[in-house]
Amino acid sequence: MDFQPSDDQRLLIESVERMLADNYSFAQRKTYIAEPAGHSEAMWSRFAEQGLLGLPFAEEYGGYGGGAQEVMLVMQAFGRALVVEPFLATVVLAGTAIRTAGSAEQKQALLTAIAEGSLKMAFAHGERQARYDLTDVVTVAKKNAGGWVLDGSKTVVQHGEAADKLIVSARTSGERHDSDGITLFIVDANAQGVARRGYATRDETRGADISLSNVQVSEADVLGTVGGGLATVQAVVDAGIAATSGEMVGAMEAMNAMTLEYSKTRVQFGAPIGTYQVVQHRMSDMFMTQEQGRSMAMLATMMIDEEDPARRAYNMAMAKVGVGQAGRYVAQSAVQMHGGIGMTEEYAVGHYFRRAMVIERLFGDPAYYLQRLAETVV
Amino acid sequence: MDLRFTPEEVAFREEVRAFIRDNLPADIRDWMKLGHAPRKEDIVRWQRILNAKGWAGLSWPKEWGGTGWTAIQKMIFLEENQVAPAPELSSFNITMIGPVLIQFGTEAQKKRFLPRAANIDDWWCQGFSEPGAGSDLASLKTAAKREGDFYIVNGQKIWTSTAHMADWCFVLVRTDPNARKRQEGISFILVDMKTPGITVRPIISIDGSHHLNEVFFDDVKVPVENLVHQENKGWDVAKFLLGNERTGIARLGKSRERVNASIDMARQVNANGRPLIADPAFRQRVAQLNVDMKALEITQYRVVSAYDQAGGSGKPDPLSSVLKVKGTELLQATTELAIDVAGPMATPIWAQELEALNEPDDLLEASSASVGSYLFLRAASIYGGTNEIQKNILTKAVLGL
Secondary structure, rough: EEOOHHHHHHHHHHHHHHHHHHHHHHHHEEEEEOOOOOOOOOHHHHHOOOOHOOOOOHHHHHOOOOOHHHHHHHHHHHHHHOOOOOHHHHHHHHHHHHHHOOOOOOOHHHHHHHHOOOOOOOEEEEOOOOOOOOOOOOEEEEEEEEEEEEEEEEEEEOOOOOOEEEEEEEEEOOOOOOOOOOEEEEEEEEOOOEEEEEEEEOOOOOEEEEEEEEEOOOHHHHOOOOOHHHHHHHHHHHHHHHHHHHHHHHHHHHHHHHHHHHHHHOOEEOOEHHHOOHHHHHHHHHHHHHHHHHHHHHHHHHOOOOOHHHHHHHHHHHHHHHHHHHHHHHHHHHHHHHHHHHOOOOOOHHHHHHHHHHHEEEOOOHHHHHHHHHOOOO | OOOOOOOHHHHHHHHHHHHHHOOOOOHHHHHHHOOOOOOOHHHHHHHHHHHOOOOEEEOOOOOHHHHHOOOOHHHHHHHHHHOOOOOOOOHHHHHHHHHHHHHHOHHHHHHHHHHHHHHHOOOEEEEEOOOOOOOOOOOOOEEEEEEEEEEEEEEEOOOOOOOOHHOEEEEEEOOOOOOOOHHHHHHEEEEOOOOEEEEEEEEEOOOEEEEEEEEEEEEEEEHHEEEOOOOOOOOHHHHHHHHHHHHHHOOOHHHHHHHHHHHHHHHOOOOEEEHHOHHHHHHHHHHHHHHHHHHHHHHHHHHHHHHHOOOOOOOEEEEEHHHHHHHHHHHHHHHHHHHHHHHHHHOOOOHHHHHHHHOOOOOHHHHHHHHHHHHHHHHOOOOOOOOOHHHHHHHHHOOOO
């Protein structure tokens, strides 16, 4: 075991941190959110220049050749800076789907375009009735002469509005909760029959509801095997859990640093509040919780390459619970320690709080996974 | 970063597990499985088996009969040993006085005491705390006055675990009452418990057990050759010892063992007309403990692998305070789980009833014993620097306040 980043990983973190320090202050971030896309096109190009948009892709696709560890480290830095660009949606989620299930041609075309910054994608799997159940898919795809016709609707698709292409799951056989019969399709976001309604989410990124009516796709747009899409969905979700666990650690680090700083400057009853033991112990608790969360983010990262599916699912669930609970505790404490100012929109801590709240329920919340874990107790 | 165990570490775990399975006396294992604390003879018997194998000197260098293991290997051993469940190595002998003598002892002290400590030919105890010096150790008052070739020791120690069984005690004494700072003027001496003038008085714990004692020193003569390190430099020794004490303090294997025992019990007791193990609330509680244990396990490996990478000589990692706090909270939570499974059967003290039974009743015995560790381990968040003190340490070391 070795928990220290390698020299290459250290260089990567440093370069990302430098870039964010120069370009991603809280004030700058506000201007990015105000752009029409809800994020900065200039930053997206900069990510591409720095090789981040191909971070987990092989070099033959213009990628950096990194793995889950590199994604975790970059997501941690993104978490500290509250990055709003669709890195998770495009590179991690769609990227994982394509890497896992894509044909040679699909990988060549899509991964290369993502890496160079010319293609944004979104992963459109969740449906309104499904909550966190990955098999609950009622969007259907029916075979016809031209390939497949898609009908249905998807909800809270992260960055669905900004995407050029979508990865859409649909049922090609079986019943609503069946594991088999789910197929993934690559759908042009502007294809006839695709309607997107974008909205702000609580963390100041963008989500979209997407309806598909009579959307024609070709046979070449099938991603992976027909009916065997669930394994890919699971791989995408696992990658998402690992990446957002890293992001949560970054957010916790930022909240703890802000709280510590605030405790040194905020004077009450004639002394900085950081001199009071009750505040010190709360901040010690926040630190301990952050470190336990970091351990769990490492677990999730480690499990990306785990081949035994049961072991992988079990540990991913544990990581999701641990990281989610840790993030919630640190976020609530950070606002509490700040007092009134922590409640204000102008101050950053509340923005971290909201992102932590969103991360907690991406791909399933702690209560959901705790229930899954409870089923395995023997 | 490589977050997996190496093949060597995996093989090592197998080796440890197999050795414990094949060599741990069944009567000790069965006794502990029921939730009882090991008896003195159990601890001695098992440590001698381990010592014969060369596994007693856990953190000692090979030249003194130690294992020479990496910190990760040590952690693996501790986990496997606790989860077996087997008696833990005497911490006084193995993680306290052993490393202290190896670091600070004279050649003669090492030769005289180390082999006997490894084999528990001497049972050691720790004379640190005093009525007026608990978490604030430096305010200790027990005095040692040099007279010729002896120190004359007068004073009182308290919370001295297993002093009533001990052959020797390492004691912090004040040798210079006029020192500029309280920490200067303290010395670390080794005291034979058979020396005239020592009185040991039991303190009965809330679980009814006799583990703790008061130790009174009344003109106790200690040869100056039993001074460790230099006179008035005992605080350095104490700090070294307390730093060592913290590395294994998460006791994760013990927590796992308690959860396993609770699950065993939950299979046998009924709640609402079905086995408790089928109750979703119970299962969720176990699941939450599993999550917390996993997080602590990884945090622990982060600490020990950093220690190995620093060549085993790194500064005390502030994360070890996280291990102490989270580890003891978890340990306490697992004992709570056990008494909640025991339910109403946790309340009676069954000692005589159990003895009168012709056939052993494991469930009854485990239910009754579960309360013992629940009560006894309330001390876990108090000893080794209370959890509040750990947060003070974190405040300084991590927050810089």
